[in-house]
Amino acid sequence: MSGAKAVREDRLWQRHVDMARLGGLPGGGVNRQALSAEDAASRNLLASWAAARGFAIFTDAIGNLFVRREGSDPAAPPVMSGSHMDSQPTGGRYDGMYGVLAAFEALEALEDAGVATRRPVIAVAWTNEEGSRFQPGAMGSAVFAGQYRLEDMLQQRDWEGVVLKDALAATLKAAPAPLRDGPPGFPVGAYVEAHIEQGPRLENEARTIGVVTGIQGSRRYIVTITGEEAHAGTTPRAARKDAYAAATRIAAAMYAATTDADDMLRFTIGRVEVLPGSPNTVPGKVTFTIDMRHPEDAVLEAHEGQLAGIVGRLAAPCPAGIERVTNVAPTVFAREVVDLVRAKAAALGLSHMDMPSGAGHDAMHVAHLCPTGMIFVPCERGISHNEAENATPADLAAGARVLVEVLEDLANR
Amino acid sequence: MSGAKAVREDRLWQRHVDMARLGGLPGGGVNRQALSAEDAASRNLLASWAAARGFAIFTDAIGNLFVRREGSDPAAPPVMSGSHMDSQPTGGRYDGMYGVLAAFEALEALEDAGVATRRPVIAVAWTNEEGSRFQPGAMGSAVFAGQYRLEDMLQQRDWEGVVLKDALAATLKAAPAPLRDGPPGFPVGAYVEAHIEQGPRLENEARTIGVVTGIQGSRRYIVTITGEEAHAGTTPRAARKDAYAAATRIAAAMYAATTDADDMLRFTIGRVEVLPGSPNTVPGKVTFTIDMRHPEDAVLEAHEGQLAGIVGRLAAPCPAGIERVTNVAPTVFAREVVDLVRAKAAALGLSHMDMPSGAGHDAMHVAHLCPTGMIFVPCERGISHNEAENATPADLAAGARVLVEVLEDLANR
Numbered sequence: 001m002s003g004a005k006a007v008r009e010d011r012l013w014q015r016h017v018d019m020a021r022l023g024g025l026p027g028g029g030v031n032r033q034a035l036s037a038e039d040a041a042s043r044n045l046l047a048s049w050a051a052a053r054g055f056a057i058f059t060d061a062i063g064n065l066f067v068r069r070e071g072s073d074p075a076a077p078p079v080m081s082g083s084h085m086d087s088q089p090t091g092g093r094y095d096g097m098y099g100v101l102a103a104f105e106a107l108e109a110l111e112d113a114g115v116a117t118r119r120p121v122i123a124v125a126w127t128n129e130e131g132s133r134f135q136p137g138a139m140g141s142a143v144f145a146g147q148y149r150l151e152d153m154l155q156q157r158d159w160e161g162v163v164l165k166d167a168l169a170a171t172l173k174a175a176p177a178p179l180r181d182g183p184p185g186f187p188v189g190a191y192v193e194a195h196i197e198q199g200p201r202l203e204n205e206a207r208t209i210g211v212v213t214g215i216q217g218s219r220r221y222i223v224t225i226t227g228e229e230a231h232a233g234t235t236p237r238a239a240r241k242d243a244y245a246a247a248t249r250i251a252a253a254m255y256a257a258t259t260d261a262d263d264m265l266r267f268t269i270g271r272v273e274v275l276p277g278s279p280n281t282v283p284g285k286v287t288f289t290i291d292m293r294h295p296e297d298a299v300l301e302a303h304e305g306q307l308a309g310i311v312g313r314l315a316a317p318c319p320a321g322i323e324r325v326t327n328v329a330p331t332v333f334a335r336e337v338v339d340l341v342r343a344k345a346a347a348l349g350l351s352h353m354d355m356p357s358g359a360g361h362d363a364m365h366v367a368h369l370c371p372t373g374m375i376f377v378p379c380e381r382g383i384s385h386n387e388a389e390n391a392t393p394a395d396l397a398a399g400a401r402v403l404v405e406v407l408e409d410l411a412n413r
Numbered sequence: 414m415s416g417a418k419a420v421r422e423d424r425l426w427q428r429h430v431d432m433a434r435l436g437g438l439p440g441g442g443v444n445r446q447a448l449s450a451e452d453a454a455s456r457n458l459l460a461s462w463a464a465a466r467g468f469a470i471f472t473d474a475i476g477n478l479f480v481r482r483e484g485s486d487p488a489a490p491p492v493m494s495g496s497h498m499d500s501q502p503t504g505g506r507y508d509g510m511y512g513v514l515a516a517f518e519a520l521e522a523l524e525d526a527g528v529a530t531r532r533p534v535i536a537v538a539w540t541n542e543e544g545s546r547f548q549p550g551a552m553g554s555a556v557f558a559g560q561y562r563l564e565d566m567l568q569q570r571d572w573e574g575v576v577l578k579d580a581l582a583a584t585l586k587a588a589p590a591p592l593r594d595g596p597p598g599f600p601v602g603a604y605v606e607a608h609i610e611q612g613p614r615l616e617n618e619a620r621t622i623g624v625v626t627g628i629q630g631s632r633r634y635i636v637t638i639t640g641e642e643a644h645a646g647t648t649p650r651a652a653r654k655d656a657y658a659a660a661t662r663i664a665a666a667m668y669a670a671t672t673d674a675d676d677m678l679r680f681t682i683g684r685v686e687v688l689p690g691s692p693n694t695v696p697g698k699v700t701f702t703i704d705m706r707h708p709e710d711a712v713l714e715a716h717e718g719q720l721a722g723i724v725g726r727l728a729a730p731c732p733a734g735i736e737r738v739t740n741v742a743p744t745v746f747a748r749e750v751v752d753l754v755r756a757k758a759a760a761l762g763l764s765h766m767d768m769p770s771g772a773g774h775d776a777m778h779v780a781h782l783c784p785t786g787m788i789f790v791p792c793e794r795g796i797s798h799n800e801a802e803n804a805t806p807a808d809l810a811a812g813a814r815v816l817v818e819v820l821e822d823l824a825n826r
Contacts, residue, residue, distance in 0.1 A: 088691050089691055231798040244685065255658055270687075278501050278798070
């Protein structure tokens with residue numbers, strides 16, 4: 001029996017159902033933010049499944065969780081697959097979780113089919129991909145791949161002031177796993193990540209498998225505007241330093257400057273804080289985040305200049321600044337992996353198309369370490385980062401079938 | 414000895430220092446929001462001072478706290494003075510508190526001077542003037558004066574969902590006082606409220622006493638915009654329903670529409686909530702508050718129409734609405750009280766000027782019940798609703814001297 005034939009649609013679907021209970025929300029989505037109690041619960045559940053199959057687990061200093069199926073050559077760099085189990089505050093049940101469960105399904109399918117591989121095959125759950133609680137996102141994979149410094153990340157704070165190091169310690173205490181000594185990262189033969197598309201293209205073109213060719217670049221910024229708190233009833237406009245009036249001027253100009261004709265630039269102001277937040281006090285401080293993405297780095301660079309110019313020009317009389325907090329260059333995946341994904345999808349008789357990824361994924365960091373690729377499956381109306389996120393059991397299983405075939409091939413190279 | 418001569422600047426100042434410790438902030442201001450533990454502490458402190466002087470205290474069903482100095486005709490409607498002890502989240506130590514402490518100083522000065530009055534004189538601390546936690550503000554005085562219904566107010570919720578009735582019960586449990594039976598409100602002979610100006614005019618014109626002629630009208634609104642949460646990296650602009658992009662268009666147009674040539678209209682967006690508040694999720698919901706004030710009701714009415722038009726015109730593709738939550742008409746104070754304040758300031762040799770109030774005050778509600786007036790004293794640079802709020806001991810005492818003379822006169826009519 002081949003690995004693909006051993007993939008069980010019902011088992012993979014039930015694992016999604018079980019995981020969706022952890023941080024489950026009334027609308028069907030999940031709130032399972034990085035290093036929360038719900039995150040710990042998902043780690044324990046995955047570990048229990050691994051134990052039931054006799055797979056070894058281990059973690060590293062940034063909390064990435066690895067499930068290893070041994071190869072005939074245990075010393076060979078493993079082939080790895082996975083994604084993340086943390087979610088947005090009102091996220092869906094498939095974003096990230098599918099990649100982890102598809103990888104785990106691949107391990108189980110190989111086991112059930114009695115397939116031996118030369119290299120070990122590892123399913124991984126990367127820590128804090130979403131970046132909604134601790135910034136930056138895709139943190140675990142970035143530390144693993146040497147893109148961010150472990151020491152810097154451990155000092156990050158969430159919006160409540162909790163230090164990541166403390167949240168990580170609490171998570172690993174609640175969800176213990178053997179710790180791999182030393183800094184994160186080890187040699188990897190290849191990496192393949194399965195994920196829902198999070199966009200509408202596969203559905204619109206009626207294809208089951210997206211052969212992902214690369215990931216657009218993304219940059220994140222924080223804009224800070226300092227005004228002066230004043231009484232809303234007595235302070236004339238001319239005497240105000242209204243931080244929110246300045247923020248509105250700046251945001252309006254930024255939306256205009258990022259309205260490109262071909263609708264390729266993604267510009268989002270997602271988090272806004274207005275202080276002190278009293279209806280009858282002129283705001284004294286505003287901070288907001290910017291998330292900007294495009295497949296071409298030069299386009300991002302040009303727009304970054306425009307954003308900085310807008311802050312400098314329109315903030316007066318309020319001092320203001322814009323700080324870039326992350327800059328992830330566009331990724332081009334390894335030709336050999338992209339070709340292999342396409343070939344395996346075709347061999348399984350699945351409709352497929354080449355496409356870039358609109359979203360960032362852990363694969364963009366791992367691509368610095370080893371040949372890397374991704375497999376997309378459709379999600380309903382392209383909706384993601386939303387409780388309404390949805391996908392079909394059949395499409396999820398189809399992606400897992402391609403994945404196990406690709407992993408088996410890579411693990412025997 | 415006259416009441417004015419018995420006013421003690423040092424005592425009045427020390428009482429401000431003592432009160433500023435309750436909810437004291439590092440920057441010198443206070444966070445003593447309505448019906449908080451700090452509010453209860455200020456009630457207990459005032460009650461302890463009243464007890465030390467033998468004044469009776471009582472409260473009512475909305476938590477207004479009264480300190481009564483008896484008159485020779487206990488059945489005569491009392492003369493009343495006071496303000497509020499709750500503060501903004503990052504407020505100053507004089508806003509509201511000065512009016513309560515000046516009234517209490519007046520009671521003590523009458524006592525020390527051995528002045529008997531026909532009518533009782535009452536110092537009052539009204540519940541929840543600021544409206545920063547529970548809306549609407551000036552709540553205690555409005556219920557007392559029959560402007561808002563007690564039952565409605567008890568059902569109000571703060572931004573965390575706490576019901577006012579529960580917060581009030583907890584406050585009165587922590588700061589007990591005899592409860593006056595029945596609905597709030599009783600006959601009052603006259604009401605005079607002392608307050609810092611919260612604007613720059615007295616300081617700019619080097620006057621000590623503001624003879625307040627009335628209060629501008631104010632209206633509050635909540636704007637709600639509903640978008641659709643979506644992934645910031647994958648969702649094209651054309652497919653987005655970005656609630657914050659819509660909010661920015663709306664706010665920018667509102668700022669423009671309220672930019673009047675004579676700078677008399679006060680327009681403030683003070684509280685903004687953007688959900689889910691994740692940097693890489695397109696906002697699905699935005700709510701913001703509007704505080705708008707002007708001395709002429711017709712101007713407010715005309716601008717209200719403009720604001721509604723802006724929401725209707727610019728929110729697409731997001732459903733949106735604007736709801737008026739309060740509407741307080743401009744107040745004109747009683748001629749007899751305004752004239753009396755002016756005459757007493759002149760008799761004490763204090764520089765003074767007639768002026769309207771830019772801020773709303775409890776006096777605007779009490780004015781529906783009885784002849785009402787206000788006394789302003791300067792505050793540094795007009796700064797208020799800010800920890801930097803400041804006033805001098807001499808100016809505070811000067812206001813209290815005018816107040817005690819006015820109250821004595823009114824209490825013998």
